[in-house]
Amino acid sequence: MEDNTTFEEHLDKRYGKIGTPKRTDFEIKAKAFAIGEILRNARKEANMTQEDLAKKTGTRKSFISRIENGHSDIQLSTLYRIVELGFGKRVNLTIG
DSSP states (O other): OOOOOOHHHHHHHHHOSTTSHHHHHHHHHHHHHHHHHHHHHHHHHTTOOHHHHHHHHTOOHHHHHHHHTTOSOOOHHHHHHIIIIIHSOOOOOOOO
């Protein structure tokens, strides 16, 4: 017999319902990973190394690496600095 569950049901089972501490922690880590992927893709699209991006934004290569790997809790001001100074683009924030 097949176990047909939705992705949401899988998350509920593995991490708990939305609003529980374990689920909130998972959601935060998942979003950090997604931000890192977006920045990595933008950096590669701009033909930049992590070192290049770090120099343009006044950070360190290791910091850029941690962000790209989802291992840094990036502040919004830092995200703006990386996107605007590093890539010359703007950040659009939506709350919904």
